[in-house]
Amino acid sequence: MQKEIELAISPDFIKDENYIIQQGSIKLKISPNRIKGIHIRKRSIDARSRAVVYRIRVVFFIDESPILHQFTSNLQQVKDAKPVIIIGAGPAGLFAAYRCLEIGLKPIVLERGKSVRDRRRDLARINRDGVVNPESNYCFGEGGAGTYSDGKLYTRSDKRGNVEKVLSIFVEHGADADILVDARPHIGTNKLPHIIEDMRTRILEMGGEIHFDSRVDDIIVQFDEVTAVTTADGKRFEANHILLATGHSARDIYELFRKKNWQLEAKPFALGVRIEHPQSIIDQAQYHCSTRHENLPPAYYSLVEQVNDRGVFSFCMCPGGIIAPCSTEPDEIVVNGWSPSKRNNITANSGTVIQINLEDIPNALNNPFALLDFQRKVEQKAHQLGGGQLVAPAQRMVDFVENRLSQDLPVNSYKPGTKSADLNEVLPSFVHEALRGALPIFGKKMRGYYTNEAILVGVESRTSSPIRIPRDKETLQHPQIKGLYPCAEGAGYAGGIVSAAIDGINCVDALYKSL
Template sequence: MQKEIELAVSPDLILDEAAILHMGAKKLGVAVSRIGGIHIRKRSIDGRSRQVVYRLRVIFYIDESPTPFTYTSNLKQVKDAKPVIIIGAGPAGLFAAYRCLERGLKPIVLERGKAVQDRRRDLARINREGVVNPESNYCFGEGGAGTYSDGKLYTRSDKRGDVQKVLSIFVEHGADEDILVNARPHIGTNKLPHIIQLMRERIVEQGGEVHFDAKVIDILTSSGQATGVKLADGATINASNIIVATGHSARDIFYLFRDKGWLLEAKPFALGVRIEHPQYIVDSAQYHCVERHENLPPAYYSLVEQVDGRGVFSFCMCPGGIIAPCATDQEEIVVNGWSPSKRNNPHANSGTVTQINLEDIPAAINNPFALLEFQQAVEQKAFQAGGGALVAPAQRMVDFVEGRLSNDLPNHSYKPGTKSVELKEVLPDFVHKALQGALPRFGKKMKGYYTNEAILVGVESRTSSPLRIPRNKDSLQHPQVAGLYPCAEGAGYAGGIVSAAIDGMNCIDAIN
């Protein structure tokens, strides 16, 4: 017999399975000797009161033994099967390819960047020299932006597809089983590359293909039907089904659609800065302590505020993390954040942004590219303010709000370096004013947040795609091109690793 109950467990006892067993036996009113084992199904941290506790959903096995977790995909050999071209090897592309193996379709994955291990050298050069390879960077390459954006797997996409399946596939390829349990699952940027590599190897073993340095420069059609793609090296690959999973930064794909006269539309996105605090400030505020308990992870936060009718919110919060340079071309500054699996760096960072709506940029009503051009202009302005070599414009938090140049900047994690700048000279006026109004209010919600120990680094601009590639609701195909499936973040239909993975699988399931 199995019984599932909720328990509140102190950090002192969270690693003590015997204590949890006794707590559950008491709550269930059964003898400890009758319990054959337990399985923690969900785990979250509750810091709402002064006493921080773990909240567990635990299955107790009474008069029986627990069933161990196993997950094995049912994959088919697809070497000679019907081909599906997948443009992009990010989360959407990889999971689309994986779903092909389950469906008996042959995935042909075309990635403009490099394999994950080769990609590391280009990332090192970005951090060390401030030099961006437009085809191999934090956004382009095996695993896409997801490989180097922390590996956070928290999502609200349950209605879009099977979240647990996505997590289970990650576990099957080496992720810790804790991601199946934790309320805010996280793999870590240090572990993701190996997991991604194993997924690719499995795809190839089953007869799929994965090609790197394979930039698609044209999508071929005949009488409104997709027929294949042309690569930068002149090669063509034929298939009647094409998944476009190129991510939010592949601007050339948007221009390709424009040149072909295919429908595009402007889409709201968010823009702001990345804010970094010493991690101990976040721990102290969230755990109500001077020093974080050894059994508690580095704390995170989620903040939102309305300023004159405009929402300002934290985004992609990285406890124990690093601010990373995520530009995809020369002469632009884009920042993002990531964390290693242990989240053991001394800083915590989060994107802090406000929504950019079509009405903010009136040209967007008639020009699908207006928001992309606006985004690009801000990134270029940030580059100019920093002075080159990916040095980012930055300012202390209180100085930013009170409108003064910072005399110096605190220690931070952004490796290419920062330059003290008044960020109002970089950010659009309405973005600057919204952030300026929100930060003191965040400080009232979270003790210690509003401080000059925090640094604002500009700009956080790639929160999502500024364009959407339309698709039919039922068939998921582009309304003008049969067999062409706009997919995930780059097409405007997902945000984050899990939702992108789900969208990739859904697009494969839409193929007849």
């Protein structure tokens, strides 16, 4: 017999299985000797009161030996199967390729960037020398932006598809099984590249293809139906089904659509800054302590406030993380954040952003590129203020709110370097004013948050795509082009690793129905 119950466990005892069995036996009103094993199905931290506890959902095996079901992918050999071209090897592209293997289609993945191993050299140059390779950076390359910018797997996409399946595939390829349990699962930038490599090996073993340094420059259409793509190195790949999973920074794809007069739409996105605090400040505020308990992870936060009828909210919070340079061109500044698997850096950072709506930008309803052009100008202005080599404009938090140039900046995790600047010169006035109003309020919600020990680094601008590539709600194909499936973040239909992976799977399923 199996019984599942919820328990509240002190951090002192969260690793003590005998204690958990004892607490379960009390709640179940049975002898602990009858419990032959347990399985923790879900685990979260409840820090709402001063006594922080873990809330765990536990399956107790009563009078029977525990049986745990292990997920194993059922893949087919597809070397000679019908081809599907997948443009982009981010989470959407890789999980689309995996789904192809499950249903007997041959994925041909074309990735403009490099493999995870070769990509490291370009990331080192970005951090060390402030030099951007437009084809290989934090956004472009095997695994996409998530590979080297954190690997956070938290999502609210349960209604879009099977979240547990996505997490299970990660575990099958080397991720810690805790991601199946934790309320806010996280792999870590140090571990995710190896998992991505293992997925690539499996795809190739089953007859799929993955081509790096293969930027797609043209999509060939005959009689309103896709037939092939060509790459920058002159190669041609033929197929009647193409998944477009290029990510939100592949602006050349949008230009290709404009050139061919294919439908695009302007889409709201969010813009702001990365805010970094000492992790100890966040721990003390969230865990109501002077020193974080050794069995508690570095604390995270989620903040939101309405200022001037605009939502200001934290985004992609990275406990124990660093701020990363995510520019894709040498004349722009774009920042993001990531954490290693142990989240053991001394700083915590989060995007803090404001929604940019179509009505904020002149002619956005008629010009699909209006918000993209706006985004680009902000990023270029940040580059100008930083002075080059990816140095980012920055300001202490209280100085920012009080419209005062910082005389100096705190030591921070952004490796190319920061330069004291008035962020009012970078951010549009309505963004600047909303941020100025929200930060002191965040400080009232979270003790210690509002402090000049915190640094604002500009700009956080690639929260999502400012352009949507439309698709039919049923077939998921572009309304003008049969066989073309706009997918995930680059097309405006996902936001994060898991939701992008799910959208990749959904597009392959829609494709399969059309055969």
